[in-house]
Amino acid sequence: MVSVIGAGAWGSALYHAIKQKIKNAVITSRHKRNIEGFVSLDEAFKNEYLIIVIAAQSIDDFLRENREKIKNKKILVASKGIDNKKLKFLNEIFEEYTDKNNIAFISGPSFAKEVKQNKPTALVIASKNLNLAEKFSEFFPPFIKTYIDDDVEGVEVAGAYKNVIAIAAGVCEGLNLGSNAKAALISRGLVEMARFGEFFGAKKDTFLGVAGSGDLFLTANSTMSRNYRVGLNLAKGKLLEDILDELGEVAEGVFTSKAIYLLAQKHDIYTPIANEVYKILYQKKNVLDSLKDLMS
């Protein structure tokens, strides 16, 4: 009935949770994993409900390679990011391959490690098809509280943008700028992501909830966050390629920052924090020069 596609940190955590409710759930990934219920991709595609948890920048290629197999499937997307090649949100990418009524998105403050420990977690499931969102919410055990919403744009932008602000927060921490500075950065980051999201039709309230402020506060304040750790290490002068090699897992904010920068340039949206993160990552701008420009 349910297949999790992607067995990285988040895919394996979601599978751990769902398996407690849906005993015959299965999981698959590019590389075989020693997980009970691990099956081939073809086997996983036999189920009607798919939960896709692969790196956001890989989704378009994955869907193109499997375009026939995903037809009419009910899909829950757990990835957080904006495609920086097509400059499209993930819902737009999926709509190139299936109907928007077959797609839902799940996002919120959820470190994989804590989900694997069955710690209380709250997530939003957003879809233009609220019945589908409700159906997916039934797959989760009691320690995961799910909220249903139709603001797909807002939930997507919130989950993607918070990773970019988390990198900036890590830089702030790494430069030892203090709690005042970090609080200012995070609060302005929330305003910035809401401004960006509203341009694309998102609801402002979404950014006040778990998908927005909740996930931002979590990710921008913890070394459990890969994106936060990217920022910490950038502030210490490490090279991005070395940081990502050491991480061994995806830091989506690195790639999302480019998508936000280019979309903001294209549509003249004011995104000062994301712009500086992009310049630090892709133009090798000095972090202190970036800080001065942000404060000016």
Ligand SMILES: NC(=O)C1=CN([C@@H]2O[C@H](COP(=O)(O)OP(=O)(O)OC[C@H]3O[C@@H](n4cnc5c(N)ncnc54)[C@H](O)[C@@H]3O)[C@@H](O)[C@H]2O)C=CC1
């Ligand atoms: N780790 C966490 O705490 C959370 C992560 N997420 C999101 O979940 C998504 C996956 O992240 P993680 O599992 O944490 O990262 P990860 O780096 O542990 O796993 C990434 C997964 O994507 C797969 N993948 C990468 N490129 C692929 C391709 N071309 N084709 C097929 N599969 C491919 C990898 O095999 C791996 O299974 C990201 O968008 C992340 O933002 C969301 C909430 C929590």
Ligand SMILES: O=C(CO)COP(=O)(O)O
């Ligand atoms: O999305 C997450 C928590 O909600 C995980 O954050 P990182 O990708 O920064 O580790």
